[in-house]
Amino acid sequence: MKLKQNRAGRIAAALGVLLATSLPATGLQAAGLHGKVVDTRGAPVAGAIVSLANGKGRTESVWSGADGSFSLDTGMRGKLALRVRKRFYEDAVQPMKSGQPVTIRLAQITDPQRLSDDHPALSRFSRIQFESDESSPFSRRNFTRDCLSCHSLGGAFTRTPRPPEGWMPTVQRMHGYVGSQDPAMIDRRAHLLSRAFDDTPLTSRPQIPYDPLVGASKLYQWALNGSSVPHDAEVSARTGKVYISDLFAGGVFELDLVSDKMTFAKEPDDGMPPGGGFAKAGLTPPFGLTLPHGPHSLAEAENGKLYLTDAIGSTLVEYDPTAKTFKHFDTGKGTLYPHTVRIAADGIVWFTLFASNQIGRFDPATKEMKVIDLPAQTRNAGLFVAPLPYGIDINPKDGSIWYAHFGNDTIGRVDPKTFEIREIDSPVHAPRRQRFDASGALWIAGFADGAIARFDPQSGQSKLYPLPTFAPNEIPAPYALAVNPLTQEVWVNDTALDVVWRFLPKEERFVAYPLPLKGSYTRDFSFTKQGWACSSNNPLPAASLEGFVPELICIDPHGAKAATKKKG
Secondary structure, eight states, X not given: OOOOOOXXXXXXXXXXXXXXXXXXXXXXXXXXXXXXXXXXXXXXXXXXXXXXXXXXXXXXXXXXXXXXXXXEEOOOOXXXXXXXXXXTBOXXXXXXXXXXXXXXXXXXXXXXHHHHHTSOHHHHHTTSOOBSOTTSTTBHHHHHHHHSSSSOTTSTTTOOOOOHHHHHHHHHHHHHHTTOOOHHHHHHHHHHHHHHSSSOOOOOOOOOOOOHHHHTOEEEEEEOTTOSOEEEEEEOXXXXXXXXXXXXXXXXXXXXXXXXXXXXXXXXXXXXXTTHHHHHTTOOOGGGOOOSOOEEEEEEOTTSOEEEEETTTTEEEEEETTTTEEEEEEOOTTOOOEEEEEEOTTSXXXXXXXXXXXXXXXXXXXXXXXXXXXOOOOOOOSSOOSOOEEEEEEOTTTOOEEEEETTTTEEEEEOTTTOOEEEEEOSSSSEEEEEEOTTSOEEEXXXXXXXXXXXXXXXXXXXXXXXXXXXXXXXOOEEEEEEOTTTOOEEEEXXXXXXXXXXXXXXXXXXXXXXSSTTOOBOOOEEOTTOOEEEEEOOSSGGGSTTSOOEEEEEETTOTTOOOOOOO
């Protein structure tokens, strides 16, 4: 199916096109590139991102090692564009011939304003004068939970200086999404943002330390041309293709990682009005959307069919990727915003209902839909006025269902047979998406704490692992995490630092992978059979991402010196 490109796609079809049109081509032909990255004094530069783009939406990258050396083997053909990048250095491009060792020199940025602009969004956000009282809506913890949920607040798209009244419409709109219009809170938040997002150059200079595991890895990027808000990406266990739900485009992208072929299947309206289930209930949909469906999360069943949550349409969707057909199943009266979906070993589909504070259960064999109401008490002083069930996963040891109450700082267990609910305090604040490992331990992303936690459902004990900080008080905000089934390593998404995190449980340490694009905001992780970690790169809106085109990224932890099997 031919894709219609959105405005972002027309501006820059992909990072590869962006590079190919702005940098000289190398003329490389399905070969390798190796050499060294140094600074202007000749000292090695570790962790620089060396990228080759084919101008057709595919980019491959490696990171330079501790001695500045790199080796990038590629199967891409045709004219390739080279870019070498490291934060606080000027980008470099250098035409060369295939197979010849090269030395690439990076010059440090010296202009104060350009240095400031090269900071990640987290640096500007951290300039906000948060209140020290953790119970305050304006503490760092609550401000992070309330205001970083969809955006890299502090990035190039949002950091333009403006007076408090200039911030007021944005803050009012964000408050309106969750039904909170306290005028004093809105006014206070607008003043805090105006004061922090001013013309004063940033000086914190966060530096990501080099790790040998990064140097051994390889990064792949595919531009998702025609996409709007590609939310979750799911690697098919049957075919190896990646399926990506697009919230605003209203359908599913299918990407073949070998041939680079991408198609799009549009979800039919099936009688759903603009505004979906919200409009049917007489409510204003989130973000003012007039979409009928809005697919959000997806999971693959054993038979190869995909189940998607329609956030706006309030339906569960069965998608057949072979026949390209969609079937909609109503989640029931009073249900709103189906969110995260997972499939149990017995084939039962479980999902959270974010706005109506419920858990859904669907039996594909009988088509029976059941909705379970969750505890409704709220106890936080932040913006959210409801518990808001977010992530969900199934314990591989006993089949129990575990969910995260994002707005309430709790996690809960649902008995899959009796539907009895037990809710406890979360070991981390603002728990978002969570996953079980093979041992039955639950790993939880603590969005407001800048940490992940390992929770043992048997003993009730937990251990907290704070993510590293690379500048004083610049605390990351992990969105989601997933466990690599091959290694049991935990991969963690980031929202404001332009990195991906890899956590090694046996060593209890994090590895930070710098990403090539500014404004990166990765979503849920899924894994290939070879162990590649794949995620959509999707801030909201797409204009927040450098190049304006959302993408799929995959990191091969052992691919730095391995040639791809790509033939064309």
